[in-house]
Amino acid sequence: MFDVLDAVVRYEFAQGLMRPLAEGIALFAEHDACTGFTHTISTPMAFAGTLFAQGLATRTNPPWSKMPLVIAGGRLTTAHVRRKADLLMQPFNCSKGGYLPGYLMVKNLWLHNLMALECTHFMDTDFYLQFVRSYFYDDWELVACLLDFDRSDIGALGPIAARIQARMHSFTNGNERQREAERFEQHGLTGRSRFDLKVELGTFQLSYDQFDGPSDRDLVGQQRLSALYVDLFGTWPTSEVDQMLYEMDRETLQFWSTITLGHTNLDGNATGDRLQFNHEGKTLFSTAMPSSLQAGWVGKLDVDIVVDTAQVGMFGFVSAGSKLIDTWKLSNSDIPDHLKSPHIHRTSRSGVMQISQAALVEAMNDESIQIALNHARSELNRITDGIYLFRAIAERSDAEFEEIRNLMHENGLLPLLNNRLQLLSDAAAASLCASVDHNLDSISQFHKWSQSDAYSAISEIGLTLEKHLRLPVFAINNRQLFASGI
Amino acid sequence: MSELTQIRLGGLTKFDKADLGSDPGIVYEESELDSGQHGEVTVFTVMLTMALVSTFAAFLLRKHNEQSFEEDIEIVHPDGRIERRKIRWRANSSEAPEASIIRQIQAGLPGVD
Numbered sequence: 001m002f003d004v005l006d007a008v009v010r011y012e013f014a015q016g017l018m019r020p021l022a023e024g025i026a027l028f029a030e031h032d033a034c035t036g037f038t039h040t041i042s043t044p045m046a047f048a049g050t051l052f053a054q055g056l057a058t059r060t061n062p063p064w065s066k067m068p069l070v071i072a073g074g075r076l077t078t079a080h081v082r083r084k085a086d087l088l089m090q091p092f093n094c095s096k097g098g099y100l101p102g103y104l105m106v107k108n109l110w111l112h113n114l115m116a117l118e119c120t121h122f123m124d125t126d127f128y129l130q131f132v133r134s135y136f137y138d139d140w141e142l143v144a145c146l147l148d149f150d151r152s153d154i155g156a157l158g159p160i161a162a163r164i165q166a167r168m169h170s171f172t173n174g175n176e177r178q179r180e181a182e183r184f185e186q187h188g189l190t191g192r193s194r195f196d197l198k199v200e201l202g203t204f205q206l207s208y209d210q211f212d213g214p215s216d217r218d219l220v221g222q223q224r225l226s227a228l229y230v231d232l233f234g235t236w237p238t239s240e241v242d243q244m245l246y247e248m249d250r251e252t253l254q255f256w257s258t259i260t261l262g263h264t265n266l267d268g269n270a271t272g273d274r275l276q277f278n279h280e281g282k283t284l285f286s287t288a289m290p291s292s293l294q295a296g297w298v299g300k301l302d303v304d305i306v307v308d309t310a311q312v313g314m315f316g317f318v319s320a321g322s323k324l325i326d327t328w329k330l331s332n333s334d335i336p337d338h339l340k341s342p343h344i345h346r347t348s349r350s351g352v353m354q355i356s357q358a359a360l361v362e363a364m365n366d367e368s369i370q371i372a373l374n375h376a377r378s379e380l381n382r383i384t385d386g387i388y389l390f391r392a393i394a395e396r397s398d399a400e401f402e403e404i405r406n407l408m409h410e411n412g413l414l415p416l417l418n419n420r421l422q423l424l425s426d427a428a429a430a431s432l433c434a435s436v437d438h439n440l441d442s443i444s445q446f447h448k449w450s451q452s453d454a455y456s457a458i459s460e461i462g463l464t465l466e467k468h469l470r471l472p473v474f475a476i477n478n479r480q481l482f483a484s485g486i
Numbered sequence: 487m488s489e490l491t492q493i494r495l496g497g498l499t500k501f502d503k504a505d506l507g508s509d510p511g512i513v514y515e516e517s518e519l520d521s522g523q524h525g526e527v528t529v530f531t532v533m534l535t536m537a538l539v540s541t542f543a544a545f546l547l548r549k550h551n552e553q554s555f556e557e558d559i560e561i562v563h564p565d566g567r568i569e570r571r572k573i574r575w576r577a578n579s580s581e582a583p584e585a586s587i588i589r590q591i592q593a594g595l596p597g598v599d
Contacts, residue, residue, distance in 0.1 A: 078550060082499070082502070083501075085501045086502075089501060089504070090500065097527070414504075447551075
């Protein structure tokens with residue numbers, strides 16, 4: 001039972017500590033990243049290029065040259081401006097995901113590396129997105145801390161937190177960032193490092209980026225992960241239930257690279273030579289009759305649209321209970337077999353998952369485990385706030401930091417703008433313009449500025465926010481807004 | 487028309503909530519995300535009395551920058567019945583935008599001509 005506590009505590013703690021960072025990186029991708037001059041592209045951008053604007057970015061020459069236009073088409077809209085404004089008024093604390101602290105920290109790190117550490121490669125914001133994700137998540141030393149079984153449950157948490165903080169500290173220091181960025185780009189072009197997890201029954205391959213030469217702690221992380229993999233998958237189980245769990249766990253590992261874009265339940269009706277997909281009595285669409293069905297069949301269908309980031313492919317799966325009825329190839333990639341099996345065994349997998357989760361909940365209900373868990377969770381909020389909040393805004397005295405933290409606690413940047421919602425909306429619009437290198441005048445057609453014109457608005461925003469944040473809020477050159485600190 | 491008839495709209499952000507404003511006739515509920523959902527900031531559902539229909543119409547127009555839109559709302563009748571309505575506005579319409587939205591919300595409700 002305490003083995004369960006140990007695993008849950010490590011998982012919850014690490015995930016909780018890194019959640020604001022993860023959200024910040026995702027929000028940077030949503031509101032700031034745009035393709036530029038470097039020769040590699042992030043996975044989200046690669047998918048965006050194929051999924052939006054009818055693939056304009058990938059169909060035109062040179063490839064990806066039109067991607068900023070595609071992104072501008074999505075970002076420079078009323079809906080997106082309101083979405084960014086909403087982000088900027090989120091609570092400045094990490095209790096519910098830490099969206100604003102995480103975002104401001106990622107943004108602050110970007111500007112700091114660009115200006116103070118002179119990493120000009122980060123002018124390409126999509127490149128920065130790739131780099132920052134890899135810097136924190138391709139960290140073998142963190143793996144070593146997570147899998148340090150010489151420590152148990154609460155005792156394992158200190159080194160995990162220390163490693164995350166150390167990594168953040170190193171990202172704000174040093175004079176080699178530009179060279180690291182150039183090496184990172186080169187690895188992306190020539191092939192990333194690979195690490196194999198091997199057992200007799202198969203190999204699982206990981207790709208990662210090596211920022212420095214492999215250290216002793218990197219090797220420890222790799223050894224510990226290999227040992228865990230052998231422990232979990234080295235022996236084929238004897239019981240049927242354990243064999244099913246074994247297969248499900250291996251499939252879960254293989255699914256790390258997939259994202260389900262959407263899932264829905266529809267009513268299927270096989271009629272003539274077509275399979276109809278119906279909802280509330282209306283036919284939404286139909287496909288050619290799958291070979292596994294016959295005319296007259298009626299039943300419930302599960303439809304999943306999945307993207308596989310490893311292959312940059314998009315696929316559809318149609319299943320009825322435990323039967324995979326049809327697959328749709330929605331991109332040029334063939335459908336790997338390992339993606340099919342969860343849809344084949346959907347019903348039985350669902351049943352096994354429910355039993356596993358019920359067993360976990362029952363194990364965690366032990367009183368002594370609950371005490372340990374609650375202690376870890378209460379510490380998590382305090383430690384997470386300590387990691388992110390002061391890194392989200394420029395360095396200042398303790399008293400000044402507490403003052404601004406209290407001001408921003410509930411409504412983020414809004415109080416700093418004297419609770420003027422329209423000015424916050426102007427700040428969001430201007431920052432989105434900067435992300436796609438668009439002239440501010442170009443968005444005046446759909447955005448009503450709170451002042452007489454865009455430049456008056458951003459001048460007021462800059463004066464007001466820079467007084468509090470001590471960060472460059474907007475950088476303008478020849479009436480072109482090219483960078484934003486928010 | 488009964489003042490107990492209410493308009494309900496879900497999926498509001500914190501920004502939307504601030505934009506729509508506060509009033510004794512407006513109630514916001516924070517929506518719980520499903521356990522499988524992740525990565526979205528808090529969203530709200532708003533319930534407001536029919537007396538605030540003009541306020542609501544003006545908000546919808548601001549939300550969409552007076553461009554064409556469709557919004558799914560719910561009318562909660564005094565007897566507890568919930569009716570879904572799709573509110574549509576087309577920017578090239580000859581009808582005044584706020585009047586059109588109010589008309590669609592109030593259509594068929596008792597006490598409204």
